[in-house]
Each structure stands twice: as C-alpha cells, then as structure tokens.
Amino acid sequence: MIRFPSRLLVVSPVAFGLAAILTMISMPLNAADQPMVKIENFAFTPAVLTVKQGTAVTFENDDDIPHLAVANDGSFRSKALDTGDTYAFTFNKVGDYAYFCGLHPHMQGRITVAP
Amino acid sequence: MTHHHDNQADGISRRHALECMIWAGTGVLWTISAGVPVSLSLLGAAQAAEALATGFTFLQISDSHIGFDKAANPHAIDTLKEAMGKIQALPQKPAFMIHTGDITHLSKAAQFDNAAQIIGGAGFDVHYVPGEHDLIDDGNGQAYLDRYGKGTKGAGWYSFDQNGVHFIGLVNVVNLKAGGLGNLGADQLAWLADDLKAVTASTPIVVFAHIPLWAVYPEWGWGTDDAAQALALLKRFGSVTVLNGHIHQIMQKVEGNVTFHTARSTAFPQPAPGTAASPGPMTVPAGQLRSLLGTSSVTVKQGGQDLAIIDSTLA
Numbered sequence: 001m002i003r004f005p006s007r008l009l010v011v012s013p014v015a016f017g018l019a020a021i022l023t024m025i026s027m028p029l030n031a032a033d034q035p036m037v038k039i040e041n042f043a044f045t046p047a048v049l050t051v052k053q054g055t056a057v058t059f060e061n062d063d064d065i066p067h068l069a070v071a072n073d074g075s076f077r078s079k080a081l082d083t084g085d086t087y088a089f090t091f092n093k094v095g096d097y098a099y100f101c102g103l104h105p106h107m108q109g110r111i112t113v114a115p
Numbered sequence: 116m117t118h119h120h121d122n123q124a125d126g127i128s129r130r131h132a133l134e135c136m137i138w139a140g141t142g143v144l145w146t147i148s149a150g151v152p153v154s155l156s157l158l159g160a161a162q163a164a165e166a167l168a169t170g171f172t173f174l175q176i177s178d179s180h181i182g183f184d185k186a187a188n189p190h191a192i193d194t195l196k197e198a199m200g201k202i203q204a205l206p207q208k209p210a211f212m213i214h215t216g217d218i219t220h221l222s223k224a225a226q227f228d229n230a231a232q233i234i235g236g237a238g239f240d241v242h243y244v245p246g247e248h249d250l251i252d253d254g255n256g257q258a259y260l261d262r263y264g265k266g267t268k269g270a271g272w273y274s275f276d277q278n279g280v281h282f283i284g285l286v287n288v289v290n291l292k293a294g295g296l297g298n299l300g301a302d303q304l305a306w307l308a309d310d311l312k313a314v315t316a317s318t319p320i321v322v323f324a325h326i327p328l329w330a331v332y333p334e335w336g337w338g339t340d341d342a343a344q345a346l347a348l349l350k351r352f353g354s355v356t357v358l359n360g361h362i363h364q365i366m367q368k369v370e371g372n373v374t375f376h377t378a379r380s381t382a383f384p385q386p387a388p389g390t391a392a393s394p395g396p397m398t399v400p401a402g403q404l405r406s407l408l409g410t411s412s413v414t415v416k417q418g419g420q421d422l423a424i425i426d427s428t429l430a
Contacts, residue, residue, distance in 0.1 A: 041392045041393035041395065042393035042394060042395060043393070063393070063395055064186070064187065064395055065395050065396065066220070066221060066248070066251060068251070070293075072293045079251075079253070080221065080222075080251035083185065098293065099293075100293035102291060103247045103248075103251070103291070104247075104336050105291040105293055105294060105295045105296070106294065106295070106296070106333070106334070106335070106336040107336075108293060108294055
C-alpha cells in the first residue's frame with residue numbers, strides 16, 4: 001500500500017519528461033518559418049540549429065541579464081539584448097555559423113545554414 | 116613572510132564576525148597595516164581601531180548595476196543610496212573609493228548620470244574600472260571612456276600611487292573571445308610590464324579589475340584567460356592584493372604573495388558557483404535581500420583565522 005503511490009511518484013516525472021520531449025520535437029516543425037534561439041539561464045537554446053538558406057533566425061533574451069549574440073567570424077553581431085529584447089538575422093549564405101555571447105563568452109551556439 | 120591573517124592572532128569573536136558580515140553588504144573597507152592591505156573584517160576590533168588611527172583606508176564598492184529593476188532587486192538605485200549613506204556615516208573617512216565595475220546595468224546615459232550623482236555625491240575620489248555592463252552603449256564603451264577615461268590608457272587601464280601603495284586598475288571586459296573568459300590582452304599586459312618597471316619589490320601592490328583574476332568558476336565565465344601572465348609580472352613583489360567584483364559575493368584566496376578578494380554587489384546577489392542553473396540574479400523572498408547581501412558568503416572558519424574560501428577550481 002505504501003509502495004504503490006511511491007512508485008507512481010517515480011513514474012509520473014518520466015511521463016512528464018516524455019511529454020516534454022515530444023513537445024520539443026514537435027516545436028521546430030511548427031516554427032519552421034520563424035526559427036528562434038531563446039537565451040535563458042546563460043545558454044542559447046537550441047544550442048545547435050539547422051535552417052534553410054535565406055531563413056531569418058530570431059534571438060530572444062529571456063534572462064534578467066543582458067546578452068548579445070556575436071558570430072565568431074564577425075558576420076553578425078546583435079546589440080545588447082535586455083530582458084525580452086529580440087534580434088533577427090537572415091542567413092543568406094550556406095555554411096556553419098558559430099556564435100557566442102559578447103558579454104559572457106562561455107555561452108556558445110551554432111547555426112548551420114543548408115541549401 | 117607576512118600573511119594578512121597574522122594580524123588576527125586573537126581570533127574573531129562571533130559578535131565581531133557578524134558585524135563584519137553586515138558591513139560586507141555595503142562595501143569592503145581596506146586599510147594598510149604594516150604595509151600590507153588588510154580587510155577590516157580580518158582584523159580584531161582593537162587592531163582595526165589602531166589601523167584606522169595610524170594608516171589610511173580605502174573603500175571598494177562594486178556592481179551597482181544602476182538601471183536594474185528585475186525581481187532580484189527592483190530598486191538597485193535605492194540600495195546604492197543606502198550603501199553610500201553608510202559610507203558617508205563612517206566615523207573614519209576612507210581616503211578614496213574604488214569601484215570595480217558594472218556601475219550601470221545597460222550603459223545608458225541616464226544610468227551613468229544617476230550613478231555619478233549618487234556615488235559622487237558622497238564627496239570621495241572614486242577610481243573606476245569598467246564591467247561588461249558599462250561597455251554596451253552604441254559606441255561599444257565610448258560612453259564609459261567619455262566619463263571615466265581621462266588619464267587612462269587603452270580601454271581604461273591606469274595606475275596611481277597613494278601612501279606608498281601602487282594601485283593598478285585593469286580592464287578585463289573587452290575583446291572577449293568565443294568560449295573564453297575575461298581578457299586583458301597583449302597591449303594591456305605590455306603596459307603593465309612597463310608600468311611595474313619603476314616600482315620597487317617592497318612596494319605593496321593593489322590590482323583591481325572587474326572579473327576575478329583567478330579561476331573562481333570557469334563554467335560560469337568567472338575567471339580571466341590571461342591573468343597568469345599578469346600575475347607572473349607581479350611575482351617579484353612581496354605584497355600583492357587583487358580586488359575584483361562581477362560575481363556578487365565575497366570570496367577570498369591566498370596564494371603565495373597574492374591575496375585575491377571579491378566584493379559583494381550593492382544591487383543583487385548571485386548564487387554560489389554551481390548551485391543554480393545559471394549565474395543570473397538570485398531572487399530571495401521580500402525582506403531578505405539586504406540580510407542576504409550582508410551575510411550570505413562570508414564564513415569565519417571554526418578554529419581558523421581566515422575567511423573561508425569556496426575553492427572553485429573543479430579540476
């Protein structure tokens with residue numbers, strides 16, 4: 001009698017986790033036209049993103065601290081994004097774009113632009 | 116070899132430790148005792164009184180983040196005012212102040228103006244170095260240099276001498292590299308080497324910069340990539356004190372002739388390394404902010420005489 005509810009407690013987070021994963025998998029499909037990189041908890045999410053050539057990617061800062069997105073090769077650089085601010089960049093050239101936060105350079109991400 | 120904690124052979128009473136922890140919320144008061152900079156929280160009350168009477172003191176504040184209005188402290192401007200009020204009320208006035216960066220939150224003109232009015236209103240000389248939050252104006256740092264760059268080199272570094280102590284303000288928040296930490300850069304290191312040429316090895320050195328010059332927690336960017344090169348230049352000096360901000364909590368480490376110390380923020384606390392999902396502002400229940408700012412990370416070790424250090428090298 002005691003074990004049964006405790007087992008439920010173990011199972012339910014897994015179910016929630018599965019639901020969350022399923023939601024995450026479905027998100028890029030819905031957002032294919034407007035891909036977004038969220039900045040939260042000092043991390044770019046998703047950290048790796050693949051888009052089609054000519055796609056605009058929007059960076060949105062959800063932290064209480066400003067961040068900015070800077071391409072390692074200098075091909076783009078946002079202004080400092082305060083909480084809720086966004087920055088969009090259109091990727092017209094095929095290639096791999098590594099980027100980082102100009103204020104917190106340990107924060108890194110990559111956008112792959114496919115033809 | 117003189118260690119800073121030689122001055123506290125009598126130990127720290129619980130009452131004194133609590134007083135110091137409360138004080139730590141507003142600033143760190145430093146004094147020169149026997150040629151060695153010592154935080155007053157490390158001194159017994161009698162020694163502190165003697166040092167105040169015979170030496171000179173300077174005060175460090177940091178990370179005022181004027182313009183910050185989020186949940187962790189909607190009134191960062193008020194807590195800076197409170198801090199300055201306490202400094203002005205000190206019975207023994209410090210000779211000057213240093214501000215170790217993040218004066219503003221977003222480098223806006225009004226934020227710089229408010230900070231200058233509140234900090235400058237106390238009437239002390241203030242020596243600034245920028246934090247990364249002070250360099251995000253449209254001119255990539257021009258707003259800071261226009262206000263505080265007079266007499267400085269490069270991105271705002273400089274040195275000065277006071278009461279036989281050589282002070283060096285360094286800038287480690289420009290030209291940050293992908294995947295890296297704080298950065299001094301070759302130009303600044305060359306200037307530092309040149310600056311130190313005329314300084315005798317017996318001169319106490321105080322270095323101040325925004326980001327810690329030791330690896331507090333590289334996973335959160337709390338360190339400086341080329342700090343080792345700067346510290347190598349400081350090896351021949353008998354007493355080196357390194358004062359930083361950025362991490363919004365007190366940490367201290369002694370390594371050979373070098374004492375490292377970080378100051379609290381006057382705006383909001385940040386979590387201890389690795390204890391939260393990110394180093395972002397730590398929101399505490401209403402009414403606890405000030406007490407947490409004043410007491411969170413300073414620990415007087417039982418049986419030991421020095422401040423407890425959270426060792427952040429996770430190698």
